[in-house]
Amino acid sequence: MSDYLSFTKLFDNYPCILGEGAVIERLRRHSRLELDPYLVNSAFVYEAGKRAALESIYRQYLEIGRESGLPLLLSTPTWRASRERIEAAGYGGKDVNGDNARFLHELVKSYGEYGKKVMVCGLMSCRGNAYLPAEALAVQEAQEFHCWQAGKLADSGVDFLFAATLPALSEATGLAHALAATGKPYSVSFVVRPEGTLLDGTPLKDAIAAIDASVNPRPFAYMINCTHASFARSALLHETNSSGIVRQRVMGLLANTAALTPEELDESDTLVEEEPVSFGASVAALHGELGLKVLGGCCGTDERHIRSLALQLVR
Numbered sequence: 621m622s623d624y625l626s627f628t629k630l631f632d633n634y635p636c637i638l639g640e641g642a643v644i645e646r647l648r649r650h651s652r653l654e655l656d657p658y659l660v661n662s663a664f665v666y667e668a669g670k671r672a673a674l675e676s677i678y679r680q681y682l683e684i685g686r687e688s689g690l691p692l693l694l695s696t697p698t699w700r701a702s703r704e705r706i707e708a709a710g711y712g713g714k715d716v717n718g719d720n721a722r723f724l725h726e727l728v729k730s731y732g733e734y735g736k737k738v739m740v741c742g743l744m745s746c747r748g749n750a751y752l753p754a755e756a757l758a759v760q761e762a763q764e765f766h767c768w769q770a771g772k773l774a775d776s777g778v779d780f781l782f783a784a785t786l787p788a789l790s791e792a793t794g795l796a797h798a799l800a801a802t803g804k805p806y807s808v809s810f811v812v813r814p815e816g817t818l819l820d821g822t823p824l825k826d827a828i829a830a831i832d833a834s835v836n837p838r839p840f841a842y843m844i845n846c847t848h849a850s851f852a853r854s855a856l857l858h859e860t861n862s863s864g865i866v867r868q869r870v871m872g873l874l875a876n877t878a879a880l881t882p883e884e885l886d887e888s889d890t891l892v893e894e895e896p897v898s899f900g901a902s903v904a905a906l907h908g909e910l911g912l913k914v915l916g917g918c919c920g921t922d923e924r925h926i927r928s929l930a931l932q933l934v935r
Contacts, residue, residue, distance in 0.1 A: 627780050627840075634690070635907075636691075636933045637691045637693055637872070637914045638681075638684070638688065638691065638693070638915065638929070638930055638933065639692075639693045639874050639926075640681045640692070640695060640916050641916060641925055642918060643674070643678070644697075645918075645919050646922055647673065653673055657709075658706075659701060659705055660697075662698055662706075662716055663711060665697070665723045666714070674697060675723075678724065679727065680926075682694075682727065682731055682734075684930050685734070685737070686731060687930075688931070688934050690930055691737040691738065692738045693738075694740055694741070695742075695782060696720045696741070696743050698716070698720050698769070700745070702765070703769065704747075715772070717742070717773050718775065721777060722776065728740060741782035742773030742774070742776065742780070743782050743784060744766060744773070744795065745783065745784055746786055746787065746791050747791070750785040750787055750811065750846070750882075751811070752787065752819075753787040753788040753820035756788030756790050757790065758794070759791075762790065762792075762797075762798070763794040763797040764794075766799075770798040770799050770802050771802060780806055780807065781799045781804050781805070781806040782806065782843075784843070785809065785811055785845055786808065787819035788818060788819065788822070789820060789827045789830060789831075793834060795808065796835040796838075797835055800835050800836060805840040806840060807839055808839045808843070809842065809845045810824070810827065810842070810844055811846045812824060812852060812855040813881070814851045814854035815855070815861060816856070816858030817861055819882060823860070824855060824861055824862050825861060825865065828842060841869060842870045843870065844856075844874075845874035845875075845918050846876055846882070847875065849875045849899075851879065852875065856910055867910055871912065875902075875903050875917055875918060876917075876918050877892070877917070877921055878892035878894065878919065894920065894925075896925045896928040897928050899925045899928060899929065900927075901928075903915050904932035
């Protein structure tokens with residue numbers, strides 16, 4: 621069975637899919653292990669102590685998925701693993717993207733039968749600061765920049781490709797072209813404002829229409845991440861900047877615990893944490909109200925928030 625059919629079959633067979641919670645941010649908050657200035661956590665697989673810390677977080681999410689019986693989406697620790705950053709960090713001789721994918725596949729395989737309900741997505745993001753749309757690449761430049769990593773992740777055997785935390789239409793479009801060229805199913809995920817726009821001001825309905833019209837094959841679906849549930853709900857229901865088509869094409873949310881703007885989050889020195897039960901209830905409610913299918917966490921979340929969400933989704 622092709623990768624695309626395997627992925628879509630699992631997606632179509634379940635009404636809800638549990639997303640993971642924060643990984644990088646948890647390492648930054650609670651670990652004494654230093655994040656790489658270029659690769660963040662992508663090189664953790666090469667050092668025993670760091671690899672163990674990474675594995676511990678992923679296993680928490682895998683255990684929650686297994687206990688709840690929900691299928692689970694896990695992202696490779698490759699958010700910043702572009703060729704440019706890999707070479708700058710001194711890992712040019714290693715298959716960083718492939719090694720991270722294999723690390724995650726090994727974990728999933730250890731969960732036996734439940735592992736068949738876990739989707740491993742190859743994670744990518746924009747070149748610059750995900751909160752600064754002014755740093756976004758132009759379409760052609762983005763396609764050329766991201767095609768190398770997209771190819772590496774596609775070759776690693778991930779179930780699908782996932783470009784997340786995207787602030788601007790131009791780079792998102794170029795990324796989509798790079799992902800489409802691999803032949804793998806893929807999803808594009810934006811950071812959005814309550815007014816129904818990307819951080820660069822593009823209305824959600826225009827961004828999705830533009831990518832769907834210009835990229836072949838188009839994304840399997842879209843997502844929203846690094847956005848509070850209340851902001852995502854407001855964006856999706858916005859009278860002029862969203863639409864029925866947007867609500868059909870956006871399949872999920874990986875939500876923050878803080879109802880703060882990206883600028884406020886970027887400048888915050890302290891964690892603004894939402895109580896896990898409240899987080900779980902507000903995120904799960906978007907499944908019933910808007911039909912969002914993939915629901916998980918981003919900044920501020922940990923295993924408590926994902927467990928609360930899972931309990932809400934299986935009620």
